[in-house]
Amino acid sequence: MAPIPTLVSLLVLAFASVVLSSPCVTFDSDFNLLVFGLNGKDWNAGPQDTWTSGSAADITTTGRPPFDGANTTCYLAQFFNAVYILNGDAANPSAVHIYDAKAKSWTTQAVQAGTFDVASFNAILDHDTNVFYAVSHSSLFFLDMGSLNAANATALSWENAKDTPYDASYQPVMALAQNHIHFLNVPGAPVGDAEIFVIHFSYFQPEPQAYPLSDGSTFPNTHGQVTSLFKDTGVQQEFAFIPDDGSATYVINVETNTTQSLPGPSTKDAKAIYAAGITSLVQLDSTGALNFLPYTAGQASANAKAAWTKVANVLAVAPPGATSSGSSSASANSTKATASGSATKASAAGSSQTPGLGGAQAANSGSRSSPMSGIGVGMTLAGIFSFAACFL
Ligand SMILES: *[C@@H]1O[C@H](CO)[C@@H](O)[C@H](O)[C@H]1NC(C)=O
Ligand SMILES: *[C@@H]1O[C@H](CO)[C@@H](O)[C@H](O)[C@H]1NC(C)=O
Numbered sequence: 220m221a222p223i224p225t226l227v228s229l230l231v232l233a234f235a236s237v238v239l240s241s242p243c244v245t246f247d248s249d250f251n252l253l254v255f256g257l258n259g260k261d262w263n264a265g266p267q268d269t270w271t272s273g274s275a276a277d278i279t280t281t282g283r284p285p286f287d288g289a290n291t292t293c294y295l296a297q298f299f300n301a302v303y304i305l306n307g308d309a310a311n312p313s314a315v316h317i318y319d320a321k322a323k324s325w326t327t328q329a330v331q332a333g334t335f336d337v338a339s340f341n342a343i344l345d346h347d348t349n350v351f352y353a354v355s356h357s358s359l360f361f362l363d364m365g366s367l368n369a370a371n372a373t374a375l376s377w378e379n380a381k382d383t384p385y386d387a388s389y390q391p392v393m394a395l396a397q398n399h400i401h402f403l404n405v406p407g408a409p410v411g412d413a414e415i416f417v418i419h420f421s422y423f424q425p426e427p428q429a430y431p432l433s434d435g436s437t438f439p440n441t442h443g444q445v446t447s448l449f450k451d452t453g454v455q456q457e458f459a460f461i462p463d464d465g466s467a468t469y470v471i472n473v474e475t476n477t478t479q480s481l482p483g484p485s486t487k488d489a490k491a492i493y494a495a496g497i498t499s500l501v502q503l504d505s506t507g508a509l510n511f512l513p514y515t516a517g518q519a520s521a522n523a524k525a526a527w528t529k530v531a532n533v534l535a536v537a538p539p540g541a542t543s544s545g546s547s548s549a550s551a552n553s554t555k556a557t558a559s560g561s562a563t564k565a566s567a568a569g570s571s572q573t574p575g576l577g578g579a580q581a582a583n584s585g586s587r588s589s590p591m592s593g594i595g596v597g598m599t600l601a602g603i604f605s606f607a608a609c610f611l
């Protein structure tokens with residue numbers, strides 16, 4: 220069997236290099252699976268219990284980006300039911316394209332890149348403050364998305380926060396959980412440890428943190444993809460790490476300081492990208508095929524036996540290689556962690572410049588009134604909880 224998929228993959232990749240389609244995958248706030256720019260269209264695969272049969276819905280509509288960027292990534296802003304797309308348009312690489320998942324409409328947010336290199340970065344979207352943090356050429360930048368579920372007439376700006384302790388040869392493997400950005404595969408760090416940036420205090424913690432497996436072993440120090448798992452409520456506490464060789468799927472819990480080892484994806488693909496919901500981890504490989512691994516927080520033994528399964532309803536409507544599928548997407552060193560941000564305790568928007576003001580700013584950020592009626596109260600509550608969480 221091996222030669223056939225290989226040939227298909229090569230054809231798709233050849234085709235993709237012409238078409239330059241760069242799909243990405245994420246969720247809406249109801250955890251419907253969304254796939255953008257796959258075979259030239261956008262798809263809503265619905266909730267997890269519908270993925271293995273039927274057909275995904277075509278949600279392609281006007282105002283969308285062409286998904287022809289080299290390294291397109293997308294991120295769920297959970298409080299706003301919005302998806303932010305970075306590098307969705309090769310002709311306008313600094314723009315953030317915003318998909319309002321409730322209104323099913325697109326707008327384009329103008330962004331001033333300043334000294335930020337839009338062609339080379341890794342980013343996470345902080346869940347509670349809705350601020351992007353990105354590492355580019357070993358500097359840390361941020362972009363405050365406010366409470367946007369549609370573009371604002373006022374351009375936003377990438378701001379240079381500070382230097383990282385890492386030299387430019389480090390390809391960041393960065394994931395968010397509990398208001399901390401976790402850097403894996405840092406040169407010189409102990410195997411199985413993460414180095415941590417504390418968003419709230421704009422602080423690179425000097426001590427690495429160990430996340431051992433239950434048998435005392437560790438996840439490897441190697442490059443890979445990461446994505447943060449969501450929770451029904453409260454801060455995100457776990458992220459998945461898939462080494463480039465696809466040999467395993469590690470889920471790191473930053474509350475218990477432990478790691479679960481789950482099956483690696485059936486398709487070993489260093490260029491695959493990933494998104495996480497609450498109960499699933501989804502792989503979009505570089506041929507455009509989608510597979511998922513069911514996941515239950517706190518159920519390590521069940522998780523260890525879970526199996527990667529095809530997202531059949533997307534395969535039915537957008538078969539890999541059928542048209543201009545494929546991706547090229549993942550080549551980005553951008554964090555593919557679409558589902559983005561881990562929730563965090565309150566982290567101050569722009570806290571990177573104002574350490575110490577985190578709590579007050581968090582309260583502000585949480586109480587930003589939402590442009591969508593009905594969410595304002597939730598946001599305010601979230602802000603209050605976040606504010607409280609700061610002091611836990
Ligand atoms: C995409 O990623 C590749 C490989 O990581 C890099 O060489 C290229 O500059 C990136 N391009 C953009 C537009 O991000
Ligand atoms: C959107 O635009 C308004 C008016 O220009 C401005 O007050 C507000 O701060 C903007 N919001 C964001 C998130 O940039």
Ligand SMILES: *[C@@H]1O[C@H](CO)[C@@H](O)[C@H](O)[C@H]1NC(C)=O
Nearest residue numbers: 427428429473474475476477
């Ligand atoms: C996890 O590690 C941190 C830092 O070493 C420590 O403060 C925390 O208590 C640990 N949590 C558990 C559950 O051991």
Ligand SMILES: *[C@@H]1O[C@H](CO)[C@@H](O)[C@H](O)[C@H]1NC(C)=O
Nearest residue numbers: 339340389390391550551552
């Ligand atoms: C991106 O990753 C590729 C390998 O996947 C590496 O060769 C390249 O140098 C990286 N680019 C940047 C800008 O880190």
